[in-house]
Amino acid sequence: MEPASATGEEPAPVIATRGLTKRYRGGQLAVDGLDLTVPAGSVFGFLGPNGSGKTTTIRMLMGLIDPTSGTAHVLGRPMPGATRAVLPEVGALIEGPALYGFLSGRDNLLRYDSADPAADPRTRRARTAAALERVGLAAAGGKKARAYSLGMKQRLGLAAALLRPRRLLVLDEPTNGLDPQGMREIRGLIRELAADGTTVFLSSHLLDEIEQVCTHAAVMTRGRLVIQGAVADLSAGARGRLAVTTPDPADAARVLGEQGVTDLTVAGETVTGEPPDRDLAEVNAALVAAGVRVRGFTLERASLEDAFVALTGEGFDVAG
Numbered sequence: 001m002e003p004a005s006a007t008g009e010e011p012a013p014v015i016a017t018r019g020l021t022k023r024y025r026g027g028q029l030a031v032d033g034l035d036l037t038v039p040a041g042s043v044f045g046f047l048g049p050n051g052s053g054k055t056t057t058i059r060m061l062m063g064l065i066d067p068t069s070g071t072a073h074v075l076g077r078p079m080p081g082a083t084r085a086v087l088p089e090v091g092a093l094i095e096g097p098a099l100y101g102f103l104s105g106r107d108n109l110l111r112y113d114s115a116d117p118a119a120d121p122r123t124r125r126a127r128t129a130a131a132l133e134r135v136g137l138a139a140a141g142g143k144k145a146r147a148y149s150l151g152m153k154q155r156l157g158l159a160a161a162l163l164r165p166r167r168l169l170v171l172d173e174p175t176n177g178l179d180p181q182g183m184r185e186i187r188g189l190i191r192e193l194a195a196d197g198t199t200v201f202l203s204s205h206l207l208d209e210i211e212q213v214c215t216h217a218a219v220m221t222r223g224r225l226v227i228q229g230a231v232a233d234l235s236a237g238a239r240g241r242l243a244v245t246t247p248d249p250a251d252a253a254r255v256l257g258e259q260g261v262t263d264l265t266v267a268g269e270t271v272t273g274e275p276p277d278r279d280l281a282e283v284n285a286a287l288v289a290a291g292v293r294v295r296g297f298t299l300e301r302a303s304l305e306d307a308f309v310a311l312t313g314e315g316f317d318v319a320g
């Protein structure tokens with residue numbers, strides 16, 4: 001199916017795949033019939049445990065490998081057919097930036113810029129300075145790249161991706177290996193870029209990261225898409241955990257168990273569990289009838305993790 005044209009009210013999706021499939025030569029089915037729709041202007045989180053097919057998908061989207069079957073459109077053009085036309089409009093940071101450690105951050109960027117045949121050499125210095133400024137590396141621009149922290153290297157990679165205005169940024173695990181401060185910096189930068197209207201597609205195996213920065217998300221397991229949509233809608237479909245605060249936690253846990261609450265945990269005066277599929281007012285009434293002194297009875301807001309568990313019946317395994 002062709003992406004919606006400019007005549008529709010909805011802007012055409014920035015990425016659209018239909019039945020996208022990749023079977024590696026060894027027989028491994030890495031991506032299986034993927035239908036992905038990334039709306040213009042979104043910060044789209046591509047979420048899945050290690051080995052679920054995220055990098056393989058990104059490599060197909062960028063025209064780096066051919067799909068076994070199915071189609072992929074990026075910025076309305078077919079990939080890999082339109083790779084040469086599309087890639088100049090896409091900034092990509094895949095598997096960490098390739099940097100020369102013996103060159104300064106600034107010289108690394110100058111090198112990237114001169115590798116771009118469309119980049120005007122007369123404005124190269126100004127462009128490089130603006131990109132360094134953008135990612136907060138203006139002061140460290142003269143330092144050798146090998147002296148950069150991992151977070152600074154990631155930011156330099158982003159600066160390279162931002163040397164020219166982009167309609168789409170594709171970031172493969174942009175915060176992988178960073179400390180919490182480095183993660184915060186990269187997330188802040190992603191939010192700023194999105195506020196300027198750039199669509200950002202980022203992969204991650206971290207659920208809370210997706211909840212913090214993304215407007216939309218797709219969840220992959222074992223090469224298949226489990227769900228996609230607006231983050232708010234995804235977690236709205238799932239129920240959060242029930243939390244009861246009481247000075248009688250042991251009695252509360254027993255009664256809650258009898259009432260069908262599962263996966264009970266007791267921490268101090270708080271008992272939490274998965275609520276049963278019935279009117280929670282009855283559960284509360286049962287506690288009171290059993291003499292449990294209930295100080296708080298709340299349904300916690302469902303997280304994306306709750307939605308994931310509800311959909312797949314599996315924990316979100318981030319090991320590996």
Ligand SMILES: Nc1ncnc2c1ncn2[C@@H]1O[C@H](COP(=O)(O)OP(=O)(O)OP(=O)(O)O)[C@@H](O)[C@H]1O
Pocket residue numbers: 024025026028029030048049050051052053054055056057205
């Ligand atoms: N070149 C390849 N040849 C054969 N199998 C591959 C190749 N690249 C990846 N795979 C396999 O395809 C599956 C999906 O891998 P992929 O790297 O796309 O997952 P991922 O979600 O990006 O995981 P990670 O976060 O670990 O990179 C895995 O089972 C992997 O072992």
